[in-house]
Amino acid sequence: MIPRPFELHAPTTVSEATSLLKKNDSRVLAGGQSLVPLMKLRLVSPANLVDIGKIPGLSYIRKGRDRLLIGSMTIHNDVATSSVVNEKCKTLSEAASHIGDQQVRNRGTIGGAICHADPAADIPATVVALDAEFKVAGQRKRRVIKAKDFFEDMFTTNLRQDEILIEISVPVLPPRSGGTYLKLGRGTSDLATVGVAAVMTLDNAGACKDVRLGLAGVGSTPIRATKAEDVLKGKTPSDGLVAEAGEKASEMSNPSSDIRGSAEYKREMVKVYVRRALRQSLSRI
Amino acid sequence: MGVLSSPKQMDLTINGQKYSGRAEPRTLLAYFLRDELGLTGTHIGCIVGKCGACTVILNGKAVKSCLLFALQAEGAKILTVEGLAKGSQLHPIQDAFWEHHGLQCGYCTPGMLLSAYELLQKNPNPSEEEIREGISGNLCMCTGYVNIVKAIEAAAEKMAPAKKAKTRS
Numbered sequence: 001m002i003p004r005p006f007e008l009h010a011p012t013t014v015s016e017a018t019s020l021l022k023k024n025d026s027r028v029l030a031g032g033q034s035l036v037p038l039m040k041l042r043l044v045s046p047a048n049l050v051d052i053g054k055i056p057g058l059s060y061i062r063k064g065r066d067r068l069l070i071g072s073m074t075i076h077n078d079v080a081t082s083s084v085v086n087e088k089c090k091t092l093s094e095a096a097s098h099i100g101d102q103q104v105r106n107r108g109t110i111g112g113a114i115c116h117a118d119p120a121a122d123i124p125a126t127v128v129a130l131d132a133e134f135k136v137a138g139q140r141k142r143r144v145i146k147a148k149d150f151f152e153d154m155f156t157t158n159l160r161q162d163e164i165l166i167e168i169s170v171p172v173l174p175p176r177s178g179g180t181y182l183k184l185g186r187g188t189s190d191l192a193t194v195g196v197a198a199v200m201t202l203d204n205a206g207a208c209k210d211v212r213l214g215l216a217g218v219g220s221t222p223i224r225a226t227k228a229e230d231v232l233k234g235k236t237p238s239d240g241l242v243a244e245a246g247e248k249a250s251e252m253s254n255p256s257s258d259i260r261g262s263a264e265y266k267r268e269m270v271k272v273y274v275r276r277a278l279r280q281s282l283s284r285i
Numbered sequence: 286m287g288v289l290s291s292p293k294q295m296d297l298t299i300n301g302q303k304y305s306g307r308a309e310p311r312t313l314l315a316y317f318l319r320d321e322l323g324l325t326g327t328h329i330g331c332i333v334g335k336c337g338a339c340t341v342i343l344n345g346k347a348v349k350s351c352l353l354f355a356l357q358a359e360g361a362k363i364l365t366v367e368g369l370a371k372g373s374q375l376h377p378i379q380d381a382f383w384e385h386h387g388l389q390c391g392y393c394t395p396g397m398l399l400s401a402y403e404l405l406q407k408n409p410n411p412s413e414e415e416i417r418e419g420i421s422g423n424l425c426m427c428t429g430y431v432n433i434v435k436a437i438e439a440a441a442e443k444m445a446p447a448k449k450a451k452t453r454s
Contacts, residue, residue, distance in 0.1 A: 001332045005290030008310035008356055036313075036352045037334045049310070051357060077346075101422025102400065103337060106346040107353065188421035189335055 003039040006047055010054045014137050014164060020050045021162040022139065028052055028164060030073060030112030033104045052164060058111075061085060066172050068092075072111025072165040076123075077102070079110055088172040090284065091179030091197050095126040098181060101189045111165040114150070117157045117221070120191035120260070124151055125222035126181060129197040129214025130170045138163035151221040176209075177201040178284030182277045183216075184269050186260060192217040193260040194269040196249075198277035200237070202285055208232045213245070213274060218253035218266055225249035228274060242278045246271035295359040299324065300368030308355035315339040317355035318365065326366040326395050330424070337423035340396035341365050347403040349422070366395035369402070377443040378402055378436075387436030389427035397423045401437045409445055413438070 008029075011017040020026060026048035029035060038044040052058070058073035061082050068089055070079065079085055080097035099105055099113070099122050113123035114134065132147040139162045150158050159165070173179055179199040183192045195216030203209040211232045213225040228249035232241055255266035292307040299322070306321040318324045318341070327350055330338030339351040342364035369376035375383065378401050388394045397420060404411060404419035411419060416437045417430070425433060 002313075002316075003311045005309065005311055007290065008354060010356075032352055032354075032357075033334070036354075040313075040332065040334070040351075053357065101337070102403070102419060103340055103347050103349045103352075103422040107348050 001040055003036075004042060004045040006045070006049050008049050008051060010051045012054055012056070014055060014166065017050055017052050017055060017164055018138050018162045020048070021164070023048045026050055026161075028112075028115065030115070031075065031108040032112075033100065033108035034112065034116045034118065058166065063088065063172065064169075067169045068172060070110055070168045070170070072114075072167060073109050074111075076100075076105040076108045076110065076113070080105060089130070089170050089179065090173070091130060091181050091199055092126055092170055094179070095122045095181035095195075095197055098122050098183045098185075098195075104189065110168055114168065115157060115159060115165050117151055117155050118191060119151075119154050119219055119221050120193075120195075120217040122181065122183060122192060122195050122197075122216055125192075125195050125214035125216035126197040127168065127170065127214075128222040128224050129199065129212045131212070132168055132170045134165055135167040135169070136163050137166050142166070148224065154220045173199060174201055174210075176203070176285055178281040180277050180280040180284065182273050182280065184273055191260075194218060194255075194266055194273050196270075196273045196277040198274075198281045200232075200278060200281040200285065202237075205236075207234060207236045211245075211278075213249055213277070215249060215253060215270060215274075217260070218255040218270055220254070223252055223254075225252050225274070227252055232278075237278070237282055242275050243271075245278060246274040249274040293356060295356055297358055297361050297363060299363045299365060306355075310354060310356055312355045313351050314341070314343075314353050314355045314358050315350040317358075318350060318363075321355075324365055324367055328392055328395055330392060330396075335424065336393070336396075337400065338393050338396045340399045340423060342399055342403060347400050347422075364399065364402070366398055369398060376402075378405070378440040381436040381440035381443060382433075385432050385436040385439055387428065387433045393423055393425040393427075397425065397433060401440065404437070405441055405444060410441055411437070 027046040029049045029051040058071045060071040062069040076096040085093040127147045134145045184194045197214035199212040201210040211229045215223040228245040231245045250270040255263045257263045296305045328338040330336035334352045341350045
């Protein structure tokens with residue numbers, strides 16, 4: 001219940017932090033809401049912890065012309081309550097509002113949630129649905145990684161050992177769009193049994209111009225339910241098509257039976273929650 | 286492994302007073318407050334960061350003090366349950382928990398009071414649903430939450446007229 005001993009480093013610049021990460025057996029400490037419990041259970045015992053919380057300028061929410069730019073150390077509470085994110089990218093603010101509890105949202109960061117890459121977490125599924133892009137800094141040149149290339153396996157990302165996520169960009173949802181994040185969970189303060197991030201955009205004739213679905217909790221990574229999206233693209237949404245999209249999303253899921261439910265239950269809940277998320281997104285247009 | 290985790294001296298402000306103590310890097314804030322500084326009002330319930338009994342207000346935000354390292358709080362301003370009352374004068378939230386029997390064993394209570402404190406700062410007139418959502422990071426094994434919710438509603442009412450009076454003058 002007490003972590004193993006380690007050295008705690010508190011760099012004040014990004015380049016100092018990335019240099020420290022080259023040390024043997026080192027990890028980034030962001031909000032600590034996922035990492036510290038793992039260290040207390042001694043499932044993870046890094047020799048060096050690089051606390052990036054003292055680096056200025058990593059917590060912000062800015063609106064560009066067609067994208068929102070969010071600093072990696074922005075806490076979930078700020079994403080959830082931001083009027084800019086609520087107006088321009090509701091799926092993301094709603095996902096952030098479902099994370100853990102108030103105390104967790106007061107410390108946990110959007111960057112930490114993405115880099116921890118728990119497939120049952122709310123943010124990874126959401127950024128995959130939104131085609132987010134991640135600006136990353138390391139000892140080499142800064143690079144941009146697309147969300148679809150970022151999540152490789154559970155708790156495993158495309159980041160190199162010395163790299164830190166600096167900024168996340170998500171689209172400003174275009175006109176005639178509605179977005180939502182729905183979560184089936186055990187009570188509060190839990191990860192998703194099934195989570196669905198959805199965006200729906202209609203054209204002037206009322207047909208579906210764009211639709212995005214990201215699934216949490218039903219695979220070893222967040223799942224972009226492209227086969228479900230294809231059911232709706234170019235067509236006018238109807239109960240039948242929404243139900244079919246739910247079926248296709250369920251077919252793309254690959255859940256495991258665990259403490260949150262059987263695989264069969266989760267596959268069934270994908271259908272229910274995808275249907276609800278699509279209807280909710282439509283109702284918000 | 287041969288990694289040294291040497292203790293360091295650190296200063297911070299708690300309930301308006303300066304404190305100084307020694308902590309290893311791995312010393313969690315909850316243990317630092319209790320064992321090093323003798324502020325045992327902050328409780329350790331579940332150890333894994335779920336129950337919220339360890340909740341304190343750190344730089345204006347409710348946090349679970351078992352989920353951060355003491356050294357991360359160097360230079361911070363913290364409010365613990367010991368800082369709510371002014372001498373023998375209870376804080377209105379404590380008063381309300383007393384009047385409405387919002388506790389039984391008292392183990393979750395410090396964390397519950399501080400979560401309520403933050404909730405009412407941000408939302409002075411919360412609905413029942415908002416209260417339940419706001420304290421969802423604090424688990425109670427005794428009360429079933431009914432009287433806790435009533436106490437927070439009563440506290441909101443106690444604290445609101447003072448705010449209204451301030452805006453009038």
